């Protein structure tokens with residue numbers, strides 16, 4: 001068992017160093033292969049976009065070999081972001097559930113409140129390196145938008161955030177903060193006015209402004225090289241976690257759990273453990289209100305291969321291949337596609353998928369708040385809510401105490417307006433009556 005794992009971003013350097021003996025055709029084939037994870041991924045985009053994707057790939061390859069880039073990235077992650085984030089022993093929750101020692105990697109303590117900043121910092125630095133002056137981004141829960149707005153303010157980059165009008169309403173605290181940081185919010189009123197519609201609008205704008213703009217994609221998806229770039233910038237989560245758990249417990253975890261929207265926090269956590277065959281990797285999707293099409297965002301319920309928004313993966317789609325509307329109580333998990341790398345590892349059986357409903361999510365939200373004094377983001381609460389199920393399963397199948405790590409992808413401040421009416425409807429109604437100005 002390999003118990004050491006270097007920083008993933010830097011280990012890529014050796015993997016991508018050019019081989020001087022390969023022919024141009026071989027080099028092209030190798031690059032094309034790097035665009036896929038098995039049969040998933042690729043670059044299904046209008047020809048117009050290829051030069052911009054090539055430019056990004058070149059900038060990223062150079063960045064990986066640049067000590068200056070690495071130094072700037074590390075500095076910003078530490079001084080602006082607050083890394084490393086803590087790995088907390090959840091003693092009360094462990095005692096409550098029994099038979100398992102549970103640890104929480106608290107990405108909610110990263111500046112702006114979620115893991116999204118890891119990737120936003122990395123890609124903002126790439127934007128600077130490419131000499132571009134504007135960043136555009138899509139956002140659902142607003143956490144990626146907020147992280148992008150923050151790093152753009154810090155690095156003096158112009159920032160436009162595309163956001164569905166439904167998400168603007170349900171994640172207002174993030175919208176307010178993004179504007180305060182100087183970002184322009186572009187409301188998207190197409191489709192069901194959520195994340196997939198924001199991605200379409202951002203992609204359209206990018207095609208029209210390639211010379212000056214970088215599209216800072218927020219999850220490990222989209223056309224190559226985005227899925228690898230986002231995964232690599234997020235891999236610091238798992239790298240830190242692996243090192244700390246080995247120091248504290250002198251063993252690897254038995255289970256690692258994360259929620260999965262597009263897939264960036266899950267891959268960020270799982271990548272460091274992929275080759276450890278005894279570590280079970282569990283991703284939790286949004287089961288929504290029920291399993292009727294349109295009422296959930298569980299791509300793995302009936303995995304259906306398709307091509308959309310520049311890549312091949314599993315999508316919730318109609319028989320014509322059009323993306324379906326979805327539903328989840330959490331704005332960050334209601335995307336109809338999934339990271340091509342997650343699709344690949346699901347097919348390989350390396351990553352298991354569970355579903356948490358909206359009701360489960362609220363149960364997880366209360367469970368963590370009550371036992372550990374941490375209010376999780378609703379996205380994260382999906383992962384928490386499956387812990388009783390996972391622990392019960394372990395109890396039935398093994399005598400040994402399990403060691404479970406959950407990636408707390410974000411904190412719950414942004415979700416007040418969604419959660420409060422469910423958790424304490426009378427208090428909330430009273431609060432609104434008393435404090436909202438009459439119109």
Ligand SMILES: Cc1ncc(COP(=O)(O)O)c(C=O)c1O
Pocket residue numbers: 114115140141142143144218219220259260261262263264265266331332333377379380409410411
């Ligand atoms: C706190 C939090 N967790 C998870 C997600 C889902 O994204 P991903 O699957 O890319 O980590 C989001 C998306 O906005 C989020 O805000």
